[in-house]
Amino acid sequence: MEKQHKTEEQEINLLELLHVVVKRKMLIFKICGLAIVTSVIYSLLLPNIYSSTARVLPPQKEGGGGLSALLGQAGGLAAFAASGGVTGGSDLYVGILKSRSVSDAVIRRPDISPGFFGKTQEEARNLVSSAVRIQAGKDGIISITAEDKDAKRSALLANAFVKELGETTVRLNLSKASTERIFLEKRLNMVKNDLQAAEDALKAFSQANKVVQVDAQAKASIEGIARLKGELASKEVQLAVIRTKQTEESPDVKATVSAIKQLKGELEAISGSGGNGGGIPSLGNVPGVSLEYTRKLRELKTQEAVFEQLTKQYEVAKINEAKDSSSFQVLDEAVVPMKKSGPKRSQIVMTSAIVALFISLVAIFIQESMSRMCDDDRKLLESIKRLAFCLK
Known part of the structure; x- marks a missing residue:
């Protein structure tokens, strides 16, 4: 019975807690009041943001x-x-x-x-x-x-x-865009010179040999080779541009290299002497003067195809350079704000008041606990203080 009585006394009694709060309410008011005043002064000193x-x-x-x-x-x-x-x-x-x-x-x-x-x-x-x-x-x-x-x-x-x-x-x-445009411009100037040279060579050969009329099959062969060479030149220029930005292991470089190899294979098949052009005779089968004329005409058509491709690409590069690239x-747009966004002074004051209330409650319960200490506990506390502040 005696043990049970002591246990009941040690149980927390809400009325006793309320009694402690009311008893030491002035300390709570002082701590909270000081915190509120301090936080108000501090928040007022903060500049508006x-x-x-x-x-x-x-x-x-x-x-x-x-x-x-x-x-x-x-x-x-x-x-x-x-x-x-x-x-x-x-x-x-x-x-x-x-x-x-x-x-x-x-x-x-x-x-x-x-x-x-x-x-x-x-x-x-x-x-x-x-x-x-x-x-x-x-x-x-x-x-x-x-x-x-x-x-x-x-x-x-x-x-x-x-x-x-x-x-x-x-x-x-x-x-x-400028890098691409300059690169294409240099390449286009080279192709212009090659085209002019091809035109002059064909003209001189025609005048010297009273040029013969090339048959339809030879023309088809010439046009096919010119088209393939035009595509090949375009792919080679594209590969050069891609290599300025990517490594040899990139998918774009590998795909372009593969396309160039395929075009070269088609060119070898159509312009070789084996006659496997699929109904179009190879240029090796065109005899005499017609053969030389065909070669020169092929060179002219090739240069025309390359010139056409590069001209289109050069115009695109100029458009890209001229237009506004920032899209x-x-x-x-940011406008001048009419109201401040900070500091939130009311929030600062409320937070300070809540923290002060918590601290004051802890303080009064510590005080109450110390006031109810027995003599043995007081002596033990004094001993702890001496030991804590003792340097040796």
Whole structure:
């Protein structure tokens, strides 16, 4: 019975807890009041923060119609060039926005740089990184949110990132387009000279030999060889362009090399002396003067086919270089915010009050527990204090 009585006394009594709270309510009021006053003063001293957001939509994949279909008719390299440029998804554009080059360009802008006066480049870069949030939503739209003590400056900062994104993508695309255009221009000039030489050679041979009329089968053979050589030249130029961007192990390089080998095989079959041209006699069977005339006419047709292919591709390269390569769309420009986004002063005060209430409750229960300690426990506590503060 005595043991059961002691157990009941040790059970927690809610009324006793309430009694302790009421008994020491002044300590609770003092701690909570001090915390509330301190948090109010602190929150009032904090500067207002303003947020401004700009939203951009990355370029979407183009369909098969319109300009893409037209460029597809210009040959393999034309279609390859038309598909170039910075046209990745949202992650690519987020990566560009977070790059060091874009941040440095924003910092150097005349309307932004005065805010970083006296700061090193690294310090300014860190401030920009902490002040600007860049994220892509599930819908693919990229949000650029800038925070600053100045409402106008927050909008300037967000819009500066949008402008630098556009300039960076245009610069990257134009660099690629210019490389392709210069390469094709050099190749086209070489083909022009070869075409002129072929025309002059055929003209001189015809005048010297009172040219004979080539029969229909020889013409078919010539036209077939010219077409194949035109396609071969186009594939070789395409391979040269691809090799400037990819390794020999890439699928595009391997596929193009395979296509070139196949075209060369067809050329050997149709222009050899075995006569296996499928109803069209090989050029080795055309006798005498007609043979030489056929060869020169074949060279002329070949150069014309190559010239036609390269001209189409050159025009595509000029179009790509001239057009605006940055095709992302600005959905919302950042505007000057009318209301602050922070600090949330009421939330700061409420959080401080809740924390202070919890601390005060712990404190009064500790005090109550110490006041009810027996003499032996008090002596033990004093001994613990002496040991704790003793240096030896």
